[in-house]
Amino acid sequence: MTDDWAARRTEAARVQAERLRARQDAEHAEAEALLARFVRAAADAGLAHERLEAKGYGGKGTARTSLRGWYLRTDRTAGVTTDGTFYVLTAPLSPLDRLRGVRLAPQRPPLVLGAGGKDGSSIDLTEALDRLLPGWQAPST
Template sequence: MHAWREQRERAVRAHADADERRRADEAAEAARLVAWFAAEATQRGLRRVRLTVQPYDGGRPYRSRLTGWYVDRARIRAVDAQGNFYLLSLPPSLRARLFGADPSPQPAPLIVGRGGRDGESIPLRDLLTRRLAAGDDWP
């Protein structure tokens, strides 16, 4: 019984380690894609805009000091010129309403929208490539 338990614990640890390595590899690939996008957008001269932050309740957007490119039409995801990825959605806040909001960079997902309720997901590479192709005609 004791040997079986040890074998099971080793298998669980091996599985967890493999999952952690997979997540780290995905995060590194996503970071490379975002850095590529920022460099390519800069090289192409895509106009950077002042980014706004959407409150969860759908109210008026908050100002931010961030500039960069929105990468989705909902204006929830963006990349700055330094290659940082941002989720531009925060809980409603009086402080953010008065003084603005400056969200922190987030790790980019390789599949954007995975697990979302609407069922729409897209590979990060495709999303960024579409954004580059749209140029400054992005809404």
């Protein structure tokens, strides 16, 4: 009986993990599609992009990156490049990193930036994009 219960619990946990992974994959795919549409709209509108910088953990300095795009958060901790790739723009920076610059790895974008953080620190991806280019989702005529 104990083995049967343990096997059922293990299977239930596996199924739950698969559902969570599938839901996260769907959210990431939706966010990736939003970013791709935004990048096209930004290019069509001639929205100026800039070189993105990485911030050190705890606000300790900044470092150059080779990335060009737009900051998605006002605290400049997330950005999207001109090709639609999402980056978290924070990293553990050494003094050498601050001098030479850093390479950041792309991340799968969330639909809510800063979810699970402090109250008021999260923002929907669509709202962040609307702040950069109001009306970007409106169909062009």
